[in-house]
Amino acid sequence: AGCALALLVLTLRGPGSPLPIFVVLAIFGIARAFYGPASSSLVANLVPQEDFANAIAWNSSAWQTATIVGPVAGGLLYGVSAEVAYATAAILMLVAALLVFTIPKPAQQTATDKPTMQTLFAGFGYIWGEKIVLGAISLDLFAVLLSGASALLPVYARDILELGPWGLGLLRSAPGIGAICVAVWLAGHPIRDHAGKIMLGFVALFGAFTVLFGVSTVTWLSIAALALLGATDMFSVYIRETLIQLWTPDEVRGRVNAVNQVFVGASNEVGEFRAGTMAALIGTVPAVVIGGVGAVAVAGLWAYLFPALRQVRHLNSRN
Template identity: 55%
Template sequence: MTEPSQDAVPSARALLKERDYLVFWGSRWTGSFASQIQSVAMGWHMYALARETRSVEESAFLVGMIGLAAFLPVFLLTLPAGEAADRYDRKKVLLLCLTGEIASVLILAIATLNGQASVTLLLVIAALFGASRAFFAPANTALGPMLVPRKLLPRAIAWNSLAWQSASIAGPAAGGILVGFSPQAAYFTTFSLYLLAGLFIVAIRKNAKPDVQPGSRWALMKEGLAYVWRQKIVFGAISLDLFAVLLGGATALLPVFARDILHVGPQGFGILRAAPAIGATAVALWLAANPIRAKAGSFMFAGVAVFGAATIVFGLSRSLWLSVAALAVLGGADMLSVFIRQTLVQLVTPDAMRGRVAAVSSVFIGASNELGEFESGVVARFLGPAGAAVFGGVGALMVTALWARLFPDLRKADRLE
């Protein structure tokens, strides 16, 4: 038997020949950049408005409420969103979602410009944004694998993560600078970037309509849920991410740390927001060139454990640069676990079910991120911001140990093939 050729493991340069994937990547980066600026602006804006009349703890709670407002639509719309991504042209779904995001951020920009922004308006816009993202995430996740050969999928997933993480470096830094001038400057910039992301989607030439499976919409939704439950590696991977990040979501409290603990203002806030993405991008670049070939499950659990430990260090720090270092380590560790989870899920899922499985995964991610912001705000109300961060880090470590015991097959997962 002959040894497999080097072509069996295609190089990252092979992606450069996939024209539609490059356009898709451009849309992914631009849209991610816009959402990061919007997130920074809304978090800072909410905290600034709340602090006019409320205490630090009450204002931190309201910042967390943005996460809850964004998560609830994701939770309620998950099943129909996944079914839509497996039934309709995925490009058209993405364009409709971007239209909703453009409209919501434009409303917020005009209201802020006219001095009509309020806590209530920010919460409403967060909910509208969450409804749009509920449909955007599964369609976006399911479209990517349609644009590359299967043998390139692990590298494409790494580069997809790189798009998100590099935008997560530039976005918070740009957002911090923009809100330093005015929140409306950040909102109008976000509006322009969403428009550009939509133009990239329009430029994709390949067919983006999936092969629709027979059965009613409700039957297809149940089929997606059943698939995730049966595939214990898939269920274990996405639920690990859910509970670890749900408890360890210290980044939701960064406006509080920047203003009232580290005293570094909006520019320092931008640096803090960029720090996790700096670490994540470094790991994503390494993974894009050197995909994990063995002991994938062990690497994933190690990444979540380091994430929890770095969160504790961040909560205890009173130095800007120690906080930045802890956040960078936190981001790199999270990138490692996310990359392995996404690769496992997408490799074992057939294309006809990718939208539904991605929708289930997205609600878990939404719960870990947006609902994690709410959890951090609630805990901060009772333990203070630093206590909430330490509490979350300890919780993430406990979840890691428990999941390693509950999902032994996930822990023993070896090759990402």
């Protein structure tokens, strides 16, 4: 909220040096680095273990909805004026912050140990020692790194499918729509058995639908492939996030979530860099297809390297 207010003030002051804007954005990024792990860790302490998987589904659905609706609403508000957009963002974030204060304080132990290098890297240490968590996080890291193709959507819209801005918008929104549909479905139909095998299977399907999108030259098929890609990704996200929270004790959950978010962000950004670089070297379609095949290969390899992950069955207990 403070960053939005700062941007509002800078906008009202009129044109000037862009440096203050970059400073505000840097502060916003730092705040998100603390907010993300804290909010992810909080859910596990607010919801009974037997309902946790359901909570993950609703949380993912809300996030995907905001991801789709947010830019649209922001664009409409910015069309009115930048001041209206920033003021609305500040008000909504302030309301959200006030709502956080209404959450009952969960019962938990407060760590009193002084920070050391060991506690600083406790999240990495726990992930390395817990093979199920390591397998779940690294599976997403390498699958998305190899199959990320969102950076190439403008190329597909312009050169391959010959679509305009509205077509590009459909391509960008299709994965989110597929993810929302699956998240809502999972909220009422949670995965009850063979969670590890299901996650690995849907990661393989994620790669397969990436290949389908890569070779498609038909608009409706490309949109359908992207929607199915988003749907299969939501299955794996749902299982992965539930496993990470379930297999992580309270005292290191925030640090583990911080590491997880670093890996998620890195896989998205580096994956787009990988796609763009390969597209420049070998062409757009081969870059996407090879990435999808790589994701399928990662799913198979991880099933072999992490048998404990493959054998995970239930999402409401550690077994």
